[in-house]
Amino acid sequence: MHRLISTLIKEVKLLIVDKTGITVLFVMPVLLVFIMTLIQHEAYKSLSQSGIPVLLVNNDNDSLGFAIENGFKQFGICELTVDDGTIYKSSDDIKKRIVEGEFLAALVIPKNATNILRGNVDELVNVFFDQKSTVLKNPEQVKVEIIIDPTANKSFVMAINSGLKELISSIKTKLLFQIMGEKIAQLLESDSKAVLPDSDFFVYEEAYAVRDLKKTYQPSAVQHNIPAWAIFSIFFIVLPLAGSIIYERSEGMFIRLRTFPGNFLSILSGKLLVYFIVAIIQFVMIILLGKYVMPLLGLPVLDIGTHWFALTALTMMLSLAAVSYGLLIGTLFNTPQQSAVFGGISILIMSALGGIWVPVNIMPPVMQTISSLSPLNWALTGYYELFIKGGDWYATQYQILKLGLFFVFSIVISYRLYKLKTRIN
Amino acid sequence: MKADCCIQISNLSKKYSGNDSFALKEMNLDIFNGEIFGLLGPNGAGKTTFFSIICGLLQASSGNAEIAGYSISKNLESIKKIIGVVPQDIALYPTLSGRDNLLFIGRMYGLKGNVLKERVQECLSKFGFDKNSDEPVKNYSGGMKRRINLIGGILHEPSILLLDEPTVGMDVQTRTSMMEYLKELNVNKKMTILYTSHYLEQAELFCDRVAIMDQGKILCLGSPLDLIRQENGTDLEDVFLKFTGRKIRD
Numbered sequence: 001m002h003r004l005i006s007t008l009i010k011e012v013k014l015l016i017v018d019k020t021g022i023t024v025l026f027v028m029p030v031l032l033v034f035i036m037t038l039i040q041h042e043a044y045k046s047l048s049q050s051g052i053p054v055l056l057v058n059n060d061n062d063s064l065g066f067a068i069e070n071g072f073k074q075f076g077i078c079e080l081t082v083d084d085g086t087i088y089k090s091s092d093d094i095k096k097r098i099v100e101g102e103f104l105a106a107l108v109i110p111k112n113a114t115n116i117l118r119g120n121v122d123e124l125v126n127v128f129f130d131q132k133s134t135v136l137k138n139p140e141q142v143k144v145e146i147i148i149d150p151t152a153n154k155s156f157v158m159a160i161n162s163g164l165k166e167l168i169s170s171i172k173t174k175l176l177f178q179i180m181g182e183k184i185a186q187l188l189e190s191d192s193k194a195v196l197p198d199s200d201f202f203v204y205e206e207a208y209a210v211r212d213l214k215k216t217y218q219p220s221a222v223q224h225n226i227p228a229w230a231i232f233s234i235f236f237i238v239l240p241l242a243g244s245i246i247y248e249r250s251e252g253m254f255i256r257l258r259t260f261p262g263n264f265l266s267i268l269s270g271k272l273l274v275y276f277i278v279a280i281i282q283f284v285m286i287i288l289l290g291k292y293v294m295p296l297l298g299l300p301v302l303d304i305g306t307h308w309f310a311l312t313a314l315t316m317m318l319s320l321a322a323v324s325y326g327l328l329i330g331t332l333f334n335t336p337q338q339s340a341v342f343g344g345i346s347i348l349i350m351s352a353l354g355g356i357w358v359p360v361n362i363m364p365p366v367m368q369t370i371s372s373l374s375p376l377n378w379a380l381t382g383y384y385e386l387f388i389k390g391g392d393w394y395a396t397q398y399q400i401l402k403l404g405l406f407f408v409f410s411i412v413i414s415y416r417l418y419k420l421k422t423r424i425n
Numbered sequence: 426m427k428a429d430c431c432i433q434i435s436n437l438s439k440k441y442s443g444n445d446s447f448a449l450k451e452m453n454l455d456i457f458n459g460e461i462f463g464l465l466g467p468n469g470a471g472k473t474t475f476f477s478i479i480c481g482l483l484q485a486s487s488g489n490a491e492i493a494g495y496s497i498s499k500n501l502e503s504i505k506k507i508i509g510v511v512p513q514d515i516a517l518y519p520t521l522s523g524r525d526n527l528l529f530i531g532r533m534y535g536l537k538g539n540v541l542k543e544r545v546q547e548c549l550s551k552f553g554f555d556k557n558s559d560e561p562v563k564n565y566s567g568g569m570k571r572r573i574n575l576i577g578g579i580l581h582e583p584s585i586l587l588l589d590e591p592t593v594g595m596d597v598q599t600r601t602s603m604m605e606y607l608k609e610l611n612v613n614k615k616m617t618i619l620y621t622s623h624y625l626e627q628a629e630l631f632c633d634r635v636a637i638m639d640q641g642k643i644l645c646l647g648s649p650l651d652l653i654r655q656e657n658g659t660d661l662e663d664v665f666l667k668f669t670g671r672k673i674r675d
Contacts (some may be wrong), residue, residue: 006532010518010525017520017561132674256577259480260513260533261505267533 003262007270014244015274025240029233029282030289037290040422041221041299052156054078055094059085062114064171065141068107071167075413078105078160085111094147104152106144106159114171116142121175125183145169212390220300226290227383228356229375233286234279234318235347238326241275242339245330258422265415272323279319305386310393310400314386317403318379324410325375331414331421350374380403431585431617432456432479437488439474448474450641451488461611461618465625465661467669471641472621473513476589479619480510490584506534509583513590515570516577519563523554523573526562527580534581548576551606567594575603579610586610588620592627598635600624604631629653629661637668644668650668 015022039311056072058065061084072080081103088094094106122138144164210217218396257267290302304311326343333339352359353367354376360368371377382399385391434454440447449471456462466472477483479490481501490497492504517526523546531541549558552572562570575591586607592600604627610616622628628635629649636646645652645668649661658664 002535002537003533009532010521010529013521013525014518128480252512252516253518254516255480255482255512255514256510256516256530258482259500259505259508261509261535262533 003260003266004270004273007267008039008273011271015059015278021240025237025278026282029230029236030285032231032233033286034225034289034293037221037225037294037299038297040225050068051077052105052425053103054080054160055088055097055103056080056082057085057088057094057106057108058082059111060113061085062112063175064114064117064168065109067171068109068164068167071170072107072163072412073100081286091145091147098147098149101149104149104390105157106145106147107160108147110143110145113142113144116140117172118175118179121172122179125176129181129183132138202279210388210390210397212386215390222290222294222300222302224384224387226286226294226302227387228380230286231318231354231379231383232347232356234282235322235325235351235376236344237275237279237282237322238329238343238347239340240263241323241326242330242333242343243273243336244271245327246333246336246339249330261283264418268327272327274304276319276323279384280315283315283319303387303388307386307392307396310382310391310396313380313393313400314382314396314403317400317407318382321375321379321403321410324407324414328415328417331417342370348406350376353377356379369390375406378406429457430455431458431460431493431560432619434475434479435489435491437475437478437490438486439478439483440486447486447641449485450639452638452643454636454643454646456617456619458617459611459615460633461608461631462620463628463635464619464621464638464640465623465628465635465665466621466638470639470669472638473589473664474641476587476621476634480508480587481505507584509578509581511575511578511585511586511588511591513593515574517562517570517573520561522559523565523569524549524558524563526573527576530577532545532578536581544580548580552576552603568596569619571595572599572603579616582610582614583616585617585619587617590621590623592622592624599604599625607631625665626660635661637665 015025045389054072056069058069069080069082072078082092088097088106088108094103094108097103098106123139146160146164148160248257258264260267287302287304291304295301308356329339329343329346333342351374353371354360354374355371356376360371363371378399382396382403385395385399389395434452434457435537437449437452438447439449445469452471452475464472464475474483479492479497480486481504484498493507495503495566497504510612515566517523518529521529527548528541528544536544549555552575554569554572557565557569564574565573571591571594575588578586578588588607592603595603608631611618620632632649634646634648635652636643637652645656645664647655652664653661655658656664656667658667
């Protein structure tokens with residue numbers, strides 16, 4: 001224990017004297033999380049807070065055109081500019097405006113769209129009532145143009161497309177019922193005219209499935225990004241730790257360290273313990289950022305749940321996993337350059353696989369399987385359980401266990417490598 | 426082990442893997458309690474290999490070494506507690522001060538609290554570090570680094586001190602002062618000292634006995650004066666050249 005404390009004191013002193021290094025160690029992770037969350041928050045905002053400029057050229061000026069116009073205004077997924085065909089006369093005009101960045105997308109409803117649709121529906125109803133044929137031959141098509149900036153986010157394009165299809169389908173159904181009602185009234189020789197209500201028969205309610213059934217959840221950049229980027233930046237502790245191990249090994253001090261009484265592991269443990277504490281402090285700083293700084297910028301407050309034991313265990317195991325990976329890299333490679341390149345890139349790969357950059361559920365099935373091997377994925381799954389799904393110790397225990405096993409595995413491999421490299425026979 | 430023997434080497438051999446020749450070949454040597462023993466030899470003679478084996482940094486291919494009755498292959502941990510090691514390379518953290526380096530080394534040898542602080546201060550004063558002991562080691566001159574490196578080996582007052590070319594790069598004044606201090610430790614604390622060196626005149630003055638070795642074997646052994654007399658040499662360097670030849674070594 002005395003030697004462990006001695007090494008601990010020495011490592012703390014080594015960190016403190018390197019003022020630039022210690023600043024980088026604590027400031028950079030916080031800065032990374034801050035910037036990434038802010039960027040992602042803007043992305044959330046652009047889809048939900050009418051930020052994206054969209055042009056609607058309503059040449060129809062009838063039911064279909066107005067339904068689409070009102071529908072998009074109600075959806076609130078974009079900032080809508082409506083033209084009745086007086087300013088933007090051709091597709092080429094619109095394309096030029098989009099290329100210049102004035103709009104991200106444009107919808108062009110052709111002239112007489114409602115009449116054409118009504119005509120088609122009318123004919124369809126006639127076919128049905130006349131019983132001459134069951135097939136409507138060559139219906140006249142309404143060509144609705146969607147012109148999109150090629151740099152537009154794919155999810156935004158999908159939202160525009162599905163919104164448009166939903167509105168057209170809705171107006172088509174309305175016309176169908178209206179014309180059928182008129183036909184039935186003619187057959188029954190009745191004067192009554194049924195008026196369809198404006199509201200739909202269906203009401204859609206969106207709710208998120210979380211473990212705590214009493215809890216309501218709203219997705220936000222803060223809840224998703226802070227744990228993701230915190231894990232990513234904590235794993236970057238691998239670089240200074242591996243560099244420190246390699247530097248110590250390549251300098252004369254290594255000989256003295258090996259001639260000290262006691263197990264060399266106790267010396268190494270002191271170093272690992274200091275970096276473990278650094279990782280914990282990094283995590284706490286990032287959580288404080290989410291709870292107290294982000295709200296000052298108009299972002300939601302980070303909700304870290306109420307399961308403190310699970311959160312502490314998960315964070316400790318994440319830090320131990322990161323530190324043990326640093327030890328493994330530091331033992332495996334002979335120069336700081338080698339460890340920096342391999343360590344840095346391997347963390348990028350593990351983070352990409354782990355769902356830090358893109359959600360795992362949108363990855364191809366093979367990548368999803370590989371993803372489950374990334375320690376960053378285990379940690380992320382654990383934090384999502386605690387921060388988003390309202391999970392507790394039981395929901396996170398397997399992720400904690402996997403991180404623990406990764407820690408043990410890295411330590412054992414490092415020890416064997418160390419023995420191999422300092423083989424005294 | 427002989428009663429007055431401090432270090433006993435029996436048929437010690439070392440062959441590095443992938444190398445046909447022996448770095449040490451059936452070496453036998455007795456170093457006695459309270460003795461200052463110099464191990465001399467040209468580059469590649471096997472001095473550092475021998476030094477590394479008795480410090481526990483290397484394992485011998487065959488043979489045995491006993492230090493204070495402890496076998497190096499079985500009781501290395503007990504040996505580490507009673508020896509002090511001064512490596513050839515500067516074994517210090519450059520960004521820490523000389524004092525912090527010594528405090529760390531002292532703690533690793535089990536020194537604590539005021540005893541440690543006082544011991545560090547005593548050594549720093551003895552070696553002329555009254556003013557700059559709290560500066561980072563990287564700012565020190567080569568001689569200052571060597572002195573702190575040496576203090577690291579003697580701080581815990583070991584009964585056996587192993588020094589691998591401790592005075593390389595030191596000016597004459599520092600070297601003389603350091604050797605005098607080691608002599609003082611030897612006399613007052615009965616510290617057994619084994620050191621390797623290329624400075625033959627220093628060994629001649631300082632050592633009770635020396636061994637000249639080459640190609641992994643001890644070629645001659647005795648007190649410097651006895652060796653000079655036996656070989657009809659003018660000084661130890663003359664004897665050294667007689668045994669090891671004039672061919673330049675790698």
